[in-house]
Amino acid sequence: MDTQFKSFTKYTVALLMIVIGECGFAQTTYYVSSSGDNSNNGTSSGSAWASISKVNQEMSGFSSGDQILFQRGGVYSGNLHLTTAGITISDYGTGDKPVLSGAVTFSNGWTSYSGNIWQKTLGQAPAKMNNLYREGNRLPLGRYPNYNPTDGGFLTLESSSGLSTITDNQLDNTYDWEGSDVVIKVFEYRFNRVNVTNHNGSVLTLGDGFDVPDIHDNSGYYFVNHLDALDQEGEWMYEENTSTIYLYTSSNPNGTDISYPLRDTVIFVDNIANVTISNVRVAFGNDVNIAVDGSDNLAIENVDVVSVGGEGIAVEGSDDVLVSGCYFSEVNVRSLFVRNGTTDIIIEDNEFSDIGTDPAYGKEKGLYCIYNESNGAQILRNTFERIGGGAIVTGGQNQLIKHNFVNNALMLIDDMGGIYTNNNLGGLTTAGTVIEENIVTNCLGNPQGSHYDRDWAIGIYLDNHSNNVTVRNNTIYNVGTMGCFMHMNTGTIILQGNTSMTSGTHEVYTWVRDQVSSEAQYEFEDNILVTRNTGSQTHRIFNYESDVLDVDESGTYDGNYFISPFYEEEVRTRYIDGPQTAGVYNSFELDAARPNFSNSSNSAITYAPSANQDNLLLVYNPTMEDSTISLPSGKFIDAKNSDSYCGSITLSAFTSAVLLKYSSASCATPDGTLGSLEGLNVENISGSDVEIIWNSTDNALNYDIRYKATTSSNWLYINNIKDTTWIVEDMTPLTDFECQVRASGAGVESEWVYLPGTGGAVPPIHFVNADLNNVTPGSAINSTASGTDDTWSYKTASNGTIDGNYVESYMQQGEDCPNISVVVEDSLDDSKTYDIFLYFISPESQDWQVLAKLSTQTSYTAYSRNSPNVELLNDNDGIPDRLYRVLLGEVSGTTDFQVDISDDMPGTVLRAAFDGVAYQEKPVYPINFVNANLSNINPGSAINSTSSGTDDIWTFKSASNGTIDGNYVESYMQLGEDCPDISVLVEDSLSTVNTYNIYLYFISPSSQDWQISARLAGESTYNSYSRNTPGVELLNDNDGVPDRLYRVLLGEVSGVTDFEVEISDDMPGTVLRAAFDGVAYQIKEVGSGGGGARVSDVTEILGAEQDELEIEVYPVPSNEVIYLRIPSTFNRRAKLALIDLSGKEVMERGILLDSDLQEIPLPIPKGVYLMQLTVPSENLIYRQKIIKE
Known part of the structure; x- marks a missing residue:
C-alpha cells in the first residue's frame, strides 16, 4: 500500500497499547435485553437492563474499556447518545442481530377516510415523516402523476419566476395542489422537494427549500404528499399539522404492523474517541441512523444500517473512522455522508443496496451512496447494487478507491459517474487520489425529467478540475454514455490499464474547456477500449475535445487498444492547431497523424456488422478470490492476443478480459500451427513512404510491424494488420531504419523477422x-x-x-x-x-x-x-x-x-x-520453403501423381503427416523402383546482391531406413541424407509431431536469381524409400551488390510545373552511377545534392542541366537518399528518391 494511505490496523494496535497502558485491563460489561429490567444493575445477562433510555441514563458512569451489549433477537427503540470515550456497543446471545430502532410500530387505529384511503392520527408524531413500512416492507410515497417507464411520470414546466413560481400550461386543474409538495428535477443530477403554497390555474407558488439558484425551463416535476396523489396500493402521505397518516390500500390495514420513524437519529456519537459499534442492526432514523460528530478513532463494524429516512451514517469533523463489513439497505438519501474536516476514514468490505431510489428524498448532494468530502479516505472492497445516483462521490487528497464493485448505479440521474470525483467538494483538492481495480457495470443513467435532451451516464467521472488523479486497471462495462469522462482536469491525470466496453457514445471522453484546465497533462497508456458498434450509430471510442489545449500538447497516449471488430473504430480529436479543427481516425491513421499517439492497436479480429454480437465478450471477476468463468462454445483470444481460451477462463481478483471468438471448433480440436513469416520485402518507395510486403502466413490472424531509427531504442508499432502489405508512412525523420514484421495466431506470435534489402536490411x-x-x-x-x-x-x-x-x-x-x-x-x-x-x-x-x-x-x-x-x-x-x-x-x-x-x-x-x-x-532471416510438385520438378516426365511404385517414376503423394504442406515426392525403392535423377528449380526468387543458404526438406521415419541423395546444381557429387546424418534438423510437420521431417543445409549460392537442387534415389539396397518435401532458401549475407541504384517516381517539384522540367533519371546498377538528362531545351547551372533520410547532405556538386547525358557517380554507402536539384536562377527545386543497393 502506498505510504500516503494510512493503515487503520496499525493505528488501532498502537491505540490499544495506549489504552491498556492507561487503564490496565479493568473494564465492565453491561447487558441489555428486551426481557430485562431497568432496575437491574446490568452487569450480567441475568440482571440485564431493558432499554436504550437506561443506557443513556448510565452513560456518565461508564469508563473507557466498558462494553454495552444488546441481546440478539431483541428490538430496542430510542436514541442512543454516546458521550463516554473508549466504550464498545455490541451484541451477545444467539439469533438475529439486536435492532436499535428509531421507529414506532402500531397495528390498529385505522379508520376509513374515503374509498380505499384510510387514516390514522398519531399520538407520537414526528414533525416530518420520511418512511412508512407495512409488515417490514417499505411503502411508496404517493405521487401524481404515477410513474411510467416511458417518461418517468413527469410533468413539464414551461417557465419559472426565480424560485417562487413555476408555470405549466398543460397542468390539469382537476385537483388543487396547494399544500402538497412538488419534486422537481432541478439538474440532471439533483432533485429538490418544496411545498406548494398556492395553486392558481397553470401557476404554482412554491415555498422555501431550494438549493439551486434558479429553475430551468422544461424541467420535469411531480406532486407528492397529497390526498389526490393516492391511487395505488400502499401509497401514503403525512399531514404534518394534524399528525395524520393517509394510506391507500384495498384491504383493511388494521391488524398489520405499521412502522414509522419517530426519532431523527438512532445513535449519536458525540465528540468522543475510541468507540466501537459492532454486530447490531440500526433502523428507522428519520434523518440519520448513526450520526458521528468530532469523534476520532471510531470503528463501526458488521452493523446493518437499514430503513433510513435520510443518511445511513453521517460523519463530521472526525479522524480515523472505520466503517467495515456493514450492510446498508433502503437508505433514502446517502448511505455515508462524510464532511467538515473528517480525515483518514476507511470504508471497507461493505454491501450497499437500494440506496437513494426515490426522487422525493432528493436534496443537496443527495441520492448518492457514499458522499465524501475528506482527505485520506480509503474506500475498499465494497459492493454497490441499485443506487439512485453515484455509488462513490468523493473529493479530497490522497484517497484510495480500490476493489469496489458498482452495479446498477445512476438509476435516477445523469451527468454523474458510478465513481465520481470533483476538485471542489468541501473546498478540497483531489491531488494524489488513486482509483484502481474497480469494476463498474450497468450504470445506464436516467434522463427522464431532465431539462437537457441528452443521456450523460458515466462509469468513472473526473469532474471540475479534478487534479493529479490516477485511474488504473479498472473495468467499466455497459454504461449509458461514457466509460470514462475527463472533464476540465488539471495537473497530471494518469489513465493506465483500464478496460471500457459497450458504453453508449464514448468509451473515453476528455473535455478540456477552460483556461484553468488548459495545462493539464494526460498519461493515457495500455487502456483497452471496446465497442460493439456496427455503424448504425456514431460511437467515438475515444474523443478529445478542447478549445484551449491542443491535443498534440495534452500528454502522451501510448500502447492503447481501440477494439471495434464490427465496424472501423473512430477516434476523434478536436483542437488541432486551432479550436475549429477536428479529425476522426482509425488507430493506424491516429498514430500517423498525431505525434503524441503511438503503438495503438485495433481489434485482432474483425467481423461483418451482421455477425453475432456475442463473438465479442467481456468477462470479469468482482471478488477477492480467483474465479473460473464458463465461456460459450468456440475458441477465443483476449484483446491483446496474449492467450487463447476455450471452455473457461480463470481471472484473478477484480480483473477482466475482453474476448474475441476466432473459431467455432470444439476445445478438443487443436489449432493449426502458426507458420513462419516469409517473403518479407520492400515493394515500393514513394516520397517518404515505404511499402512493405510479405507472404500470407498459415493460421495467422493478423500481423504487426515495428520500425525505428537505428540510433534509437524506441520502436514505433503498427499493430493488427489484416493484409499482407502495408505502407509505413513518413520515414523522412529517420536515418537508416530498422523494420520488422511478425505474424500473430491465436494467442501466439512468431519471431520478429527483419526486413531484408536496403535501408533497414540488418539490425542496427x-x-x-x-x-x-x-x-x-x-x-x-x-x-x-x-x-x-x-x-x-x-x-x-x-x-x-x-x-x-x-x-x-x-x-x-x-x-x-x-x-x-x-x-x-x-x-x-x-x-x-x-x-x-x-x-x-x-x-x-x-x-x-x-x-x-x-x-x-x-x-x-x-x-x-x-x-x-x-x-x-x-x-x-x-x-x-x-x-x-x-x-x-x-x-x-x-x-x-x-x-x-x-x-x-x-x-x-x-x-x-x-x-x-x-x-x-547478425540477423536471422526467414527460411522460405518451396514445395516440390508437378510444376517445378525436371524433367516433368519423371514424376506423376499416379505412379504405381514399380514403374520407375517418382510419385507426387499426399500425406497427413511428415510434411510441411500435406504432400511430398517419393521413390518406392523397396519394390525395386529405380527412378531417374530429377531436380527442383526455383526461379526469380533470389537477389543477385545477396548470398543464400539452400536447404532440402526430406523424410526419414525412425521405423524404416529412408534416405535420399541430393546436391546443388553444378556440384560434382551427391551426398546421402538420413535421420542419422550429422547436422540435420528435426522439424514439426503437418500433424504437429516432430518425428520424421528433417531439414539439411546443402550449401550456398550468390550472384544469381535462381537455384536448382538435384535429387537421386541411387542408394544401397537396404534403403527402402527416398522421399522429400521440398527445398528452401534463406539469406545468409546481404551484399553490397556492386553499388547499383534504382530510382523511384518524382516525389516533388517546387517552383515549376512538372511538364516544364522533364528530367530523365537512369540507374546503371553495374557502375555505381546514375545519369541525368533534360530532353527539352534548358541550359542552367544547378546544384545537385544527395540527402540521407536524416536530412544530412552527403554529397554535393555543381552540374550543367542541358540535353546532354550527365553522369553522376555515387560514392556513398547503400541506403535511401533524396536527390535534390536546385536551380537558383529559376527559383526551382526538383526532388527524387534514389536507392543505393
Missing part, C-alpha cells in the same frame, strides 16, 4: 565510445597524457570521430603505449550472434594505423584506410575523410565482449587512433 550497429571508464587497464589511459609518456591519450576533436573524442598513441614522438582493451558488458543477448566492429581514424595525409583483435582471437591485425573491407564513414563534421569501420569478427553465447588494441606498429606509422567499438546482431 550499436556504437560504444571508448573512454576512461571502459578502457583497461585504467592506468594506461588519461586525458592529460603528454604524447611522450607511453600512455594512451583520451582527446577531443572537431572531426574524424562519431562523438567528438577518441583514443590515441602519439608514436611519431616515440610513444610506445601498453596494450589496452575496450570492455563492453551486459549488452548482448547470449542466445544470439553478433558482429563486432572497430572504429578507427586514418587520414589521407598521414600514415595512421592501429592493431586490433577480439579477445577470443590469437593475433592482432593492422588496420588503415587502405586495408581491405574497411568502410569510410561520415564523421562528426559531416565529411567522410578519415573515420573508418572494420569488422573484427563475431561472438555468440555471451553477454559481453572485449576488443584488444595495440600500437606495436612499424616505425613509419605516425599514430594509432581509434574512436570506439560496436556490435550488431
Whole structure:
C-alpha cells in the first residue's frame, strides 16, 4: 500500500497499547435485553437492563474499556447518545442481530377516510415523516402523476419566476395542489422537494427549500404528499399539522404492523474517541441512523444500517473512522455522508443496496451512496447494487478507491459517474487520489425529467478540475454514455490499464474547456477500449475535445487498444492547431497523424456488422478470490492476443478480459500451427513512404510491424494488420531504419523477422565510445597524457570521430603505449550472434594505423584506410575523410565482449587512433520453403501423381503427416523402383546482391531406413541424407509431431536469381524409400551488390510545373552511377545534392542541366537518399528518391 494511505490496523494496535497502558485491563460489561429490567444493575445477562433510555441514563458512569451489549433477537427503540470515550456497543446471545430502532410500530387505529384511503392520527408524531413500512416492507410515497417507464411520470414546466413560481400550461386543474409538495428535477443530477403554497390555474407558488439558484425551463416535476396523489396500493402521505397518516390500500390495514420513524437519529456519537459499534442492526432514523460528530478513532463494524429516512451514517469533523463489513439497505438519501474536516476514514468490505431510489428524498448532494468530502479516505472492497445516483462521490487528497464493485448505479440521474470525483467538494483538492481495480457495470443513467435532451451516464467521472488523479486497471462495462469522462482536469491525470466496453457514445471522453484546465497533462497508456458498434450509430471510442489545449500538447497516449471488430473504430480529436479543427481516425491513421499517439492497436479480429454480437465478450471477476468463468462454445483470444481460451477462463481478483471468438471448433480440436513469416520485402518507395510486403502466413490472424531509427531504442508499432502489405508512412525523420514484421495466431506470435534489402536490411550497429571508464587497464589511459609518456591519450576533436573524442598513441614522438582493451558488458543477448566492429581514424595525409583483435582471437591485425573491407564513414563534421569501420569478427553465447588494441606498429606509422567499438546482431532471416510438385520438378516426365511404385517414376503423394504442406515426392525403392535423377528449380526468387543458404526438406521415419541423395546444381557429387546424418534438423510437420521431417543445409549460392537442387534415389539396397518435401532458401549475407541504384517516381517539384522540367533519371546498377538528362531545351547551372533520410547532405556538386547525358557517380554507402536539384536562377527545386543497393 502506498505510504500516503494510512493503515487503520496499525493505528488501532498502537491505540490499544495506549489504552491498556492507561487503564490496565479493568473494564465492565453491561447487558441489555428486551426481557430485562431497568432496575437491574446490568452487569450480567441475568440482571440485564431493558432499554436504550437506561443506557443513556448510565452513560456518565461508564469508563473507557466498558462494553454495552444488546441481546440478539431483541428490538430496542430510542436514541442512543454516546458521550463516554473508549466504550464498545455490541451484541451477545444467539439469533438475529439486536435492532436499535428509531421507529414506532402500531397495528390498529385505522379508520376509513374515503374509498380505499384510510387514516390514522398519531399520538407520537414526528414533525416530518420520511418512511412508512407495512409488515417490514417499505411503502411508496404517493405521487401524481404515477410513474411510467416511458417518461418517468413527469410533468413539464414551461417557465419559472426565480424560485417562487413555476408555470405549466398543460397542468390539469382537476385537483388543487396547494399544500402538497412538488419534486422537481432541478439538474440532471439533483432533485429538490418544496411545498406548494398556492395553486392558481397553470401557476404554482412554491415555498422555501431550494438549493439551486434558479429553475430551468422544461424541467420535469411531480406532486407528492397529497390526498389526490393516492391511487395505488400502499401509497401514503403525512399531514404534518394534524399528525395524520393517509394510506391507500384495498384491504383493511388494521391488524398489520405499521412502522414509522419517530426519532431523527438512532445513535449519536458525540465528540468522543475510541468507540466501537459492532454486530447490531440500526433502523428507522428519520434523518440519520448513526450520526458521528468530532469523534476520532471510531470503528463501526458488521452493523446493518437499514430503513433510513435520510443518511445511513453521517460523519463530521472526525479522524480515523472505520466503517467495515456493514450492510446498508433502503437508505433514502446517502448511505455515508462524510464532511467538515473528517480525515483518514476507511470504508471497507461493505454491501450497499437500494440506496437513494426515490426522487422525493432528493436534496443537496443527495441520492448518492457514499458522499465524501475528506482527505485520506480509503474506500475498499465494497459492493454497490441499485443506487439512485453515484455509488462513490468523493473529493479530497490522497484517497484510495480500490476493489469496489458498482452495479446498477445512476438509476435516477445523469451527468454523474458510478465513481465520481470533483476538485471542489468541501473546498478540497483531489491531488494524489488513486482509483484502481474497480469494476463498474450497468450504470445506464436516467434522463427522464431532465431539462437537457441528452443521456450523460458515466462509469468513472473526473469532474471540475479534478487534479493529479490516477485511474488504473479498472473495468467499466455497459454504461449509458461514457466509460470514462475527463472533464476540465488539471495537473497530471494518469489513465493506465483500464478496460471500457459497450458504453453508449464514448468509451473515453476528455473535455478540456477552460483556461484553468488548459495545462493539464494526460498519461493515457495500455487502456483497452471496446465497442460493439456496427455503424448504425456514431460511437467515438475515444474523443478529445478542447478549445484551449491542443491535443498534440495534452500528454502522451501510448500502447492503447481501440477494439471495434464490427465496424472501423473512430477516434476523434478536436483542437488541432486551432479550436475549429477536428479529425476522426482509425488507430493506424491516429498514430500517423498525431505525434503524441503511438503503438495503438485495433481489434485482432474483425467481423461483418451482421455477425453475432456475442463473438465479442467481456468477462470479469468482482471478488477477492480467483474465479473460473464458463465461456460459450468456440475458441477465443483476449484483446491483446496474449492467450487463447476455450471452455473457461480463470481471472484473478477484480480483473477482466475482453474476448474475441476466432473459431467455432470444439476445445478438443487443436489449432493449426502458426507458420513462419516469409517473403518479407520492400515493394515500393514513394516520397517518404515505404511499402512493405510479405507472404500470407498459415493460421495467422493478423500481423504487426515495428520500425525505428537505428540510433534509437524506441520502436514505433503498427499493430493488427489484416493484409499482407502495408505502407509505413513518413520515414523522412529517420536515418537508416530498422523494420520488422511478425505474424500473430491465436494467442501466439512468431519471431520478429527483419526486413531484408536496403535501408533497414540488418539490425542496427550499436556504437560504444571508448573512454576512461571502459578502457583497461585504467592506468594506461588519461586525458592529460603528454604524447611522450607511453600512455594512451583520451582527446577531443572537431572531426574524424562519431562523438567528438577518441583514443590515441602519439608514436611519431616515440610513444610506445601498453596494450589496452575496450570492455563492453551486459549488452548482448547470449542466445544470439553478433558482429563486432572497430572504429578507427586514418587520414589521407598521414600514415595512421592501429592493431586490433577480439579477445577470443590469437593475433592482432593492422588496420588503415587502405586495408581491405574497411568502410569510410561520415564523421562528426559531416565529411567522410578519415573515420573508418572494420569488422573484427563475431561472438555468440555471451553477454559481453572485449576488443584488444595495440600500437606495436612499424616505425613509419605516425599514430594509432581509434574512436570506439560496436556490435550488431547478425540477423536471422526467414527460411522460405518451396514445395516440390508437378510444376517445378525436371524433367516433368519423371514424376506423376499416379505412379504405381514399380514403374520407375517418382510419385507426387499426399500425406497427413511428415510434411510441411500435406504432400511430398517419393521413390518406392523397396519394390525395386529405380527412378531417374530429377531436380527442383526455383526461379526469380533470389537477389543477385545477396548470398543464400539452400536447404532440402526430406523424410526419414525412425521405423524404416529412408534416405535420399541430393546436391546443388553444378556440384560434382551427391551426398546421402538420413535421420542419422550429422547436422540435420528435426522439424514439426503437418500433424504437429516432430518425428520424421528433417531439414539439411546443402550449401550456398550468390550472384544469381535462381537455384536448382538435384535429387537421386541411387542408394544401397537396404534403403527402402527416398522421399522429400521440398527445398528452401534463406539469406545468409546481404551484399553490397556492386553499388547499383534504382530510382523511384518524382516525389516533388517546387517552383515549376512538372511538364516544364522533364528530367530523365537512369540507374546503371553495374557502375555505381546514375545519369541525368533534360530532353527539352534548358541550359542552367544547378546544384545537385544527395540527402540521407536524416536530412544530412552527403554529397554535393555543381552540374550543367542541358540535353546532354550527365553522369553522376555515387560514392556513398547503400541506403535511401533524396536527390535534390536546385536551380537558383529559376527559383526551382526538383526532388527524387534514389536507392543505393
